[in-house]
Amino acid sequence: MTTRTTNKDILELIFEIVRMIPRGRVTSYGAIAASIGLRSSARFVGWAMHQASHYKNVPAHRVVNSQGLLSGKHHFTPPEAMQQLLEAEGVAVSNDKVVNFKKLFWDPQAEIQL
DNA sequence: CTACTGACGATCC
């Protein structure tokens, strides 16, 4: 491993944050990345979410991109599951996009403050 | 070690 295994800590931290997302709320990859100090490495969060599928109790469906688009829905099974889950929590989704995403946006930095 | 890819983001045009 050329990684020195710091990634695992960050990965768990990301999962912890995702689990903290309240029902009926959503957040973005970049917001999570920023909250863990990576700031501009939203891709890393996307990669982490991919690993999240391998984990349990990680509501990745509450994580969308900065546009509020369900960018990861294609990775769900079935892809429509993401929208179904969001709507079931009270998050309106239209055209694969979160309605009022700006209002429903949950900022990890403001809520965590460990 | 280099190159490409990926659930992204911001910037440039």
Place this chain on the structure above:
DNA sequence: GGGATCGCCAGTA
């Protein structure tokens, strides 16, 4: 507003 490019970090070939 939309397409294209770079940057970001880690993983895989």
